[in-house]
Amino acid sequence: MVLVHRLDGKGFYLNAEMVETVESTPDTVIVLSNGHRYIVAEPAEEVVARILSYRRLIAGAFNREPEAQEGR
DSSP: EEEEEEEEOOEEOOOOOEEEEESSHHHHHEEESSSEEEEESOOOHHHHHHHHHHHHHHHHHHHHHHOOOOOO
16 A cells, blocks of 8 residues: 545545556656556655655565574
8 A cells, every 4th residue: 555645635545556557748647457547646756756766565475485483
């Protein structure tokens, strides 16, 4: 989930896994795979950077070695 803001300044969390496209027209329009569209205050480049950061965080969590259990 990534935090973005509506044009009125209200923040909401967007499911980054559902993002299909991010357009700059000149407002930033995010289109989800279910067809929903959101216009947000952040520039398109910032939205993409947040999505990539989120995906790196998730990928890193799955690539970690399990911690050794004490006493074994």
